[in-house]
Amino acid sequence: MSQSLHFFTPSSLTFSKQSLPKPSCNRRFPVTTLSPKLISIKASTSADPNSSTTPPQVLISDNGTGAGEILSSTPQDYDTPPSQSFLSDSSSIDVDAVTEVELKENGFRSTRRTKLVCTIGPATCGFEELQALAVGGMNVARINMCHGTREWHKRVIERVRRLNEEKGFAVAIMMDTEGSEIHMGDLGGASSAKAEDGEIWTFSVRAFDLPRPERTINVNYDGFAEDVQVGDELLVDGGMVRFEVIEKIGPDVKCRCTDPGLMLPRANLTFWRDGSLVRERNAMLPTISSKVGASDLFSVIEIGIFFFQVQKLPFTTSESLPFIKDWLDIDFGIAEGVDFIAISFVKSAEVINHLKSYIAARSRDSDIAVIAKIESIDSLRNLEEIIQASDGAMVARGDLGAQIPLEQVPSAQQKIVQICRQLNKPVIVASQLLESMIEYPTPTRAEVADVSEAVRQRADALMLSGESAMGQYPDKALAVLRSVSVRIEKWWREEKRYEAMELPAVGSSFSDSISEEICSSAAKMANNLGVDALFVYTKTGHMASLLSRCRPDCPIFAFTSTKSVRRRLNLQWGLIPFRVSFSDDMESNLNKTFSLLKARGMIKSGDLVIAVSDMLQSIQVMNVP
Numbered sequence: 001m002s003q004s005l006h007f008f009t010p011s012s013l014t015f016s017k018q019s020l021p022k023p024s025c026n027r028r029f030p031v032t033t034l035s036p037k038l039i040s041i042k043a044s045t046s047a048d049p050n051s052s053t054t055p056p057q058v059l060i061s062d063n064g065t066g067a068g069e070i071l072s073s074t075p076q077d078y079d080t081p082p083s084q085s086f087l088s089d090s091s092s093i094d095v096d097a098v099t100e101v102e103l104k105e106n107g108f109r110s111t112r113r114t115k116l117v118c119t120i121g122p123a124t125c126g127f128e129e130l131q132a133l134a135v136g137g138m139n140v141a142r143i144n145m146c147h148g149t150r151e152w153h154k155r156v157i158e159r160v161r162r163l164n165e166e167k168g169f170a171v172a173i174m175m176d177t178e179g180s181e182i183h184m185g186d187l188g189g190a191s192s193a194k195a196e197d198g199e200i201w202t203f204s205v206r207a208f209d210l211p212r213p214e215r216t217i218n219v220n221y222d223g224f225a226e227d228v229q230v231g232d233e234l235l236v237d238g239g240m241v242r243f244e245v246i247e248k249i250g251p252d253v254k255c256r257c258t259d260p261g262l263m264l265p266r267a268n269l270t271f272w273r274d275g276s277l278v279r280e281r282n283a284m285l286p287t288i289s290s291k292v293g294a295s296d297l298f299s300v301i302e303i304g305i306f307f308f309q310v311q312k313l314p315f316t317t318s319e320s321l322p323f324i325k326d327w328l329d330i331d332f333g334i335a336e337g338v339d340f341i342a343i344s345f346v347k348s349a350e351v352i353n354h355l356k357s358y359i360a361a362r363s364r365d366s367d368i369a370v371i372a373k374i375e376s377i378d379s380l381r382n383l384e385e386i387i388q389a390s391d392g393a394m395v396a397r398g399d400l401g402a403q404i405p406l407e408q409v410p411s412a413q414q415k416i417v418q419i420c421r422q423l424n425k426p427v428i429v430a431s432q433l434l435e436s437m438i439e440y441p442t443p444t445r446a447e448v449a450d451v452s453e454a455v456r457q458r459a460d461a462l463m464l465s466g467e468s469a470m471g472q473y474p475d476k477a478l479a480v481l482r483s484v485s486v487r488i489e490k491w492w493r494e495e496k497r498y499e500a501m502e503l504p505a506v507g508s509s510f511s512d513s514i515s516e517e518i519c520s521s522a523a524k525m526a527n528n529l530g531v532d533a534l535f536v537y538t539k540t541g542h543m544a545s546l547l548s549r550c551r552p553d554c555p556i557f558a559f560t561s562t563k564s565v566r567r568r569l570n571l572q573w574g575l576i577p578f579r580v581s582f583s584d585d586m587e588s589n590l591n592k593t594f595s596l597l598k599a600r601g602m603i604k605s606g607d608l609v610i611a612v613s614d615m616l617q618s619i620q621v622m623n624v625p
């Protein structure tokens, strides 16, 4: 079968040099005046592309940016049940409601390219709070299985689903596993424990009866008392609180506090000797943790049988051992149909490969993406193979900063972001981006600089942790990420400050090579011609990710026919994912999307577009008719 690269402008869609619009910001529509609170304006609910273009209702919000902006619009009232337009019929198009208004009001160039992930916790688990985050630009909701029960997380997932169904959002769900490194117990229900300078605390592997004895901390790792030595430094949460080990008495380790502070439940523990992280038996801890309750026994046996029969794995203590608490959480994630599973403390590609085959065997359409969290010193040694095996990576700076000297974290971040882009995997920069906003309504200047640097590195996504999970200002923190992202992206685009990155070939077949060449040429043409948007028609999302990888100046409208692919694309830089049914006939796809988008006011005649597709490998340049 021959594959050819088509460059054609259909006669109906030809353009002359003069008809090319000059790229400029905010040139398409006037910016609407803002209201400080959420209001909805009623209008026609028709999504019929041929109906007269009644303006759809809008949800207007000043969400703390000061500048204010229209944030969301759907063809339905936010307070009414879902209208026909959100049902996936062949004559409709699903688009992120927030993006729709952004496009309408501020034009293509103003859309945010950097994606935003919010950790959901007690501060944001309610439907209203989740909706506020979605309106504020949350692309992915992360649930952290370190905290809360499966029932708690299930309710969050249900609410996000309901939000998507009823309000037209496409928020994806990322489940983050607990992982197996050493950490403290849950403090018997207390929200924190304060250690003062010079106090003697006991860290013990014994389980205590409640109430927890004073100045006692339970440790989750049985080998802890044997591994530490008198004189070692014990760091809680990467150094937020420090202790010196002064005595070992059986399972109890007595420590003197040298740096006082607040210890949070399940805080991570590391110990250091002569200035180096101690890698004793804890280095052998499986990546996937093994804490499990008696009620889970049946599932445990089932998981064991899977790995014994399908993987033919011996039951050893190597990190391939698939036990147990994390696997039960993974089963939960698969059953709930989450979009991403993030694996904590990945040490090698092996565990990622096992998880991927486990998912493939257990979930029917196997479209859960696996994200490797780079947070252990071992993962830095195997970076390329881990990222290659994964569907994406997270720079988990919280724990990473406890495993390598803090001053090495920025260069590690830069390297991880770069490798991910080269290997065409989305990358999330996580932890402490706006840490002070857990307590305060404005970030520090240093935090803004840190966020800017991640945006400048062109990471796919930024993540909030405590700021959105349990902070006092989750919406404001999200607004800061949003406004800093948009501002820095614009600045770098206008000043062309970014260095072009060498992008090696990633595919293995000739057809893959064609797709890569098409995407890099299309992105280059888009920049040179100053087009308004790139359109990509993609079944699996691969072609969209290849375009995203090129980080073009204009936004990328990614059209896909399944909701799950659309949600997954929501993590990737610059992609505006739409769900629409399409055929193999590009001309009819283009005509259909043009009329649907025109009817919704998201494009207009004369807009210049470059379209590519993974059905027919071609590049088409055209003005919207």
Ligand SMILES: Nc1ncnc2c1ncn2[C@@H]1O[C@H](COP(=O)(O)OP(=O)(O)O)[C@@H](O)[C@H]1O
Binding pocket: 119, 120, 121, 122, 144, 146, 147, 148, 264, 266, 398, 465, 466, 467, 469, 470
């Ligand atoms: N599901 C939850 N239930 C209760 N508290 C949570 C939950 N998720 C997150 N948190 C709180 O938010 C903080 C920050 O979240 P995160 O960074 O994900 O976890 P960690 O601090 O354990 O790395 C946690 O330390 C915890 O106090």
Ligand SMILES: C=C(OP(=O)(O)O)C(=O)O
Binding pocket: 144, 146, 176, 344, 373, 375, 395, 396, 397, 398, 399, 400, 430, 431, 465
């Ligand atoms: C994101 C991280 O992981 P977690 O919050 O699960 O510890 C981190 O360590 O930075």
Ligand SMILES: [K+]
Binding pocket: 144, 145, 146, 176, 177, 178, 179, 344
């Ligand atoms: K975790």
Ligand SMILES: [Mg+2]
Binding pocket: 344, 375, 396, 398, 399, 400
């Ligand atoms: Mg971590």
